Amino acid sequence: xxxxxxxxxxxxxxxxxxxxxxxxxxxxxxxxxxxxxxxxxxxxxxxxxxxxxxxxxxxxxxxxxxxxxxxxxxxxxxxxxxxxxxxxxxxxxxxxxxxxxxxxxxxxxxxxxxxxxxxxxxxxxxxxxxxxxxxxxxxxxxxxxxxxxxxxxxxxxxxxxxxxxxxxxxxxxxxxxxxxxxxxxxxxxxxxxxxxxxxxxxxxxxxxxxxxxxxxxxxxxxxxxxxxxxxxxxxxxxxxxxxxxxxxxxxxxxxxxxxxxxxxxxxxxxxxxxxxxxxxxxx
Numbered sequence: 001x002x003x004x005x006x007x008x009x010x011x012x013x014x015x016x017x018x019x020x021x022x023x024x025x026x027x028x029x030x031x032x033x034x035x036x037x038x039x040x041x042x043x044x045x046x047x048x049x050x051x052x053x054x055x056x057x058x059x060x061x062x063x064x065x066x067x068x069x070x071x072x073x074x075x076x077x078x079x080x081x082x083x084x085x086x087x088x089x090x091x092x093x094x095x096x097x098x099x100x101x102x103x104x105x106x107x108x109x110x111x112x113x114x115x116x117x118x119x120x121x122x123x124x125x126x127x128x129x130x131x132x133x134x135x136x137x138x139x140x141x142x143x144x145x146x147x148x149x150x151x152x153x154x155x156x157x158x159x160x161x162x163x164x165x166x167x168x169x170x171x172x173x174x175x176x177x178x179x180x181x182x183x184x185x186x187x188x189x190x191x192x193x194x195x196x197x198x199x200x201x202x203x204x205x206x207x208x209x210x211x212x213x214x215x216x217x218x219x220x221x222x223x224x225x226x227x228x229x230x231x232x233x234x235x236x237x238x239x240x241x242x243x244x245x246x247x248x249x250x251x252x253x254x255x256x257x258x259x260x261x262x263x264x265x266x267x268x269x270x271x272x273x274x275x276x277x278x279x280x281x282x283x
Contacts (some may be wrong), residue, residue, distance in 0.1 A: 011120065011276035012038065012046055016057065017071055018136040026064040035131065049179065060109070081252060082215055090118050091222070098241070101232075102133065106146040106208070107218070111166055112138040113147035115200065116220070117276050125225050127202035137200050140164040142176055144199030146208050146221050153210065153219040159185065172231040195234040198225045207237040209245060 015036050029044050050056040055071045082088050095103045102121035106113050115137045141147035163178050189196045198204035208223025224237050
């Protein structure tokens, strides 16, 4: 397998794992084939490999596949505590239940913003993608308000250099005024929040905030995506996000408090070994 094929194989593995969500807890070979327009034979082989390494279960009756706990736990221990202890997932659950809006978690990959996680709302967000918004999608940092927010964590002069490069590499219809966008990104930096275009080939608007205290160059943002025609107060959404993130980190502080051990090791008694008769001694 050459380098190009290895890269394609790795990408297809990630695509398969990202296919599974609340709406798609299981998938058949044909579900994956139709979703990603892949050949059936190679897709079957890929799914077989994922079963072999313990990332997917295969139901022998329905011949459908579903992720194993290993898929969920892979790499988890190396993540910030927000991810490692499940608070991020709990936060997404609460925000989704509280508002009924789509909730996204965004990260920065090079010059692109990536949707690390997506939880659809009660109303679908309009998009040119026939499969809608989904985890793993990328967009230029300059084309998404979440991207501006992520860019705001980059120190100058690197931030301006990234903006100039984004503009130089953008298609003609996506070019922008560097100074104007730089000012908007600085505003995001000052406020730690943003409300503007969602990007990702959608007509939606997004209200998002940054997570504090994450490693340098590894920013995360969380936000609500919604159609701008809806009667929604973005200021209230931003405040809801800020309050929820603050509570999330209060939970971390509480869980980090001194916890009484389940037992005191000093209370353990040495288990004595029964006296054995010397060799040759009659029993």
